[in-house]
Every structure is written in C-alpha cells, then in structure tokens.
Amino acid sequence: MARGENVCLARQTMTIPAKTALMVGHPGHELRVFQWLEMHRPLVCCLTDGSGSLGLPRVDSARRLLGKSGASPGAIFCRISDKQVYRFILDGNSEFFVGLVDELARIWIAAEIDVVAGDAAEGFNTAHDLCRFMIDAAVARVQFLCGRRLTNYQFLLEGRPDACPAHLRESAICLHLDEQALARKMAAASDYAELKPEVELAIQHFGTEAFALECLYPSDTGSMLALWEREAPGYERFGRLRVKEGRYKEAICYREHILPIVDAIQRAVEA
Numbered sequence: 080m081a082r083g084e085n086v087c088l089a090r091q092t093m094t095i096p097a098k099t100a101l102m103v104g105h106p107g108h109e110l111r112v113f114q115w116l117e118m119h120r121p122l123v124c125c126l127t128d129g130s131g132s133l134g135l136p137r138v139d140s141a142r143r144l145l146g147k148s149g150a151s152p153g154a155i156f157c158r159i160s161d162k163q164v165y166r167f168i169l170d171g172n173s174e175f176f177v178g179l180v181d182e183l184a185r186i187w188i189a190a191e192i193d194v195v196a197g198d199a200a201e202g203f204n205t206a207h208d209l210c211r212f213m214i215d216a217a218v219a220r221v222q223f224l225c226g227r228r229l230t231n232y233q234f235l236l237e238g239r240p241d242a243c244p245a246h247l248r249e250s251a252i253c254l255h256l257d258e259q260a261l262a263r264k265m266a267a268a269s270d271y272a273e274l275k276p277e278v279e280l281a282i283q284h285f286g287t288e289a290f291a292l293e294c295l296y297p298s299d300t301g302s303m304l305a306l307w308e309r310e311a312p313g314y315e316r317f318g319r320l321r322v323k324e325g326r327y328k329e330a331i332c333y334r335e336h337i338l339p340i341v342d343a344i345q346r347a348v349e350a
C-alpha cells in the first residue's frame with residue numbers, strides 16, 4: 080500500500096539500486112541471463128523441478144548456479160514436477176496457478192521488488208508460457224494489492240538469445256558480455272550436467288557469440304495472445320502430431336486447456 084509506494088519512490092529519487100526478481104518455468108532458464116543475474120543478484124522463483132518426462136529433477140544444479148551468480152532462491156523454487164504441471168493443465172486445475180500468482184505477488188511485495196524478469200511466451204512450451212502469464216498477472220496483482228508498479232521484462236528461451244523486437248529495443252536492457260563474462264557463463268552452462276544436450280544444441284544452432292548479448296525487453300504477451308487467436312501455438316501442433324503417431328495419449332491445446340487457465344488467472348488478479 081502506501082508504504083510500498085514510498086519505498087518505490089525512494090528508490091527512484093535516491094537512486095537506490097532496484098531490487099530484482101526472476102521467475103522461470105524450468106531450472107536452467109536463468110543461464111540465458113547469467114550476466115544479468117551476476118549484476119543484479121535477483122530473488123529467483125521457479126515453477127518446476129525440471130524433471131521432464133524422465134522424472135530426473137535438476138534442483139541441485141539450479142541451486143549451485145544461483146550460488147555462483149550471487150542470486151538466491153525464493154519461496155517458490157522447483158515447486159512441482161513437469162509431469163504434475165502437464166496433469167494440472169490437462170485437468171483444467173486453474174486453482175493451482177491462481178494460487179501461485181497470489182503467492183508470487185506476496186513474495187515480491189515482502190521483498191520490496193521493483194523489477195521482475197522471466198520467460199517469454201513463445202508458444203513453444205506450455206510451462207514457459209504459463210510462467211509468463213503468471214508473471215504478468217502477479218505484476219498486476221502487486222499493483223492491485225499495494226499500488227506498486229513493477230517493471231516487467233521477458234527474455235526468449237526458444238528464440239535467438241540476442242534477439243530483440245525493433246519496437247521494444249528502446250526500452251530493452253541489452254547486456255554485452257566481455258570475454259571473461261562470456262567464459263563464466265559458458266562455464267556455468269557446462270557445469271549444468273542435466274542440460275548438456277540442450278546447451279550443445281543451442282550453441283550449435285546460434286553460435287557461442289549469440290550468447291554474448293543478453294536482451295531483456297518489456298513483456299510482450301499481448302502480441303502472442305493476438306497471434307494465437309489466428310493460429311495454434313507450436314506445442315499444440317507438435318502435440319497433435321505426436322497423438323496421430325500414437326506417441327502421446329493427449330495433446331495440450333491452446334483454446335481447450337491453456338486459455339481457460341489464462342482467463343482464471345486474469346480474473347483472480349483483482350479478487
């Protein structure tokens with residue numbers, strides 16, 4: 080409330096460093112913004128334990144990486160397994176996500192956070208997209224609960240690490256890593272044993288140099304929601320294909336499964 084507003088104002092006028100928070104869908108995403116982590120030492124929340132379909136959590140690696148960067152884990156950290164998330168989505172368990180939004184907002188209020196960053200919604204992975212929807216809703220909830228406006232950044236996980244839409248470039252944070260910073264980032268990535276195949280694939284695909292630029296830009300969820308009014312997200316097309324091939328029992332579909340959760344989350348912001 081008024082207290083929060085005053086703290087926020089004090090930081091702006093007295094140039095006290097902003098308090099930052101990161102919220103990611105899976106442990107390991109933080110590697111994409113490793114330099115930003117080192118610079119700001121955010122409070123880090125994470126939806127799943129990264130256990131994937133094989134059920135192998137990567138919580139220890141995630142904690143080790145945070146320790147190296149100086150960031151710290153928040154109260155929501157690797158809260159559930161990936162299998163549980165998919166089950167909740169398919170079962171339409173929007174209460175779980177609504178509850179998490181409120182919890183996230185209260186964590187940020189208690190820690191007097193000014194700036195948040197996290198996954199972008201890219202239509203590639205439902206946990207990434209839900210994470211973004213929850214961040215946006217939690218930012219709105221903070222404003223509803225105490226009047227504070229948090230700055231809300233996103234970064235890509237599937238797209239190029241150095242990509243930034245032209246219309247958002249002016250308000251983006253673009254960090255150019257020097258040789259040492261890039262070496263630290265690459266060392267942290269190779270220390271993340273569970274992500275070895277993904278890291279190798281990403282370097283092969285984009286080249287190491289692409290990771291020498293970190294772009295965090297204002298949340299752009301609206302443009303993706305508008306896009307998915309016209310065409311199905313990639314995960315839905317992929318899931319349907321897998322069902323056809325007999326490799327998946329059911330596919331997560333945007334209109335049937337995701338949109339009702341998004342609506343519930345948005346409705347609950349001012350509850």
Ligand SMILES: [Zn+2]
Nearest residue numbers: 104105204207
């Ligand atoms: Zn992920």
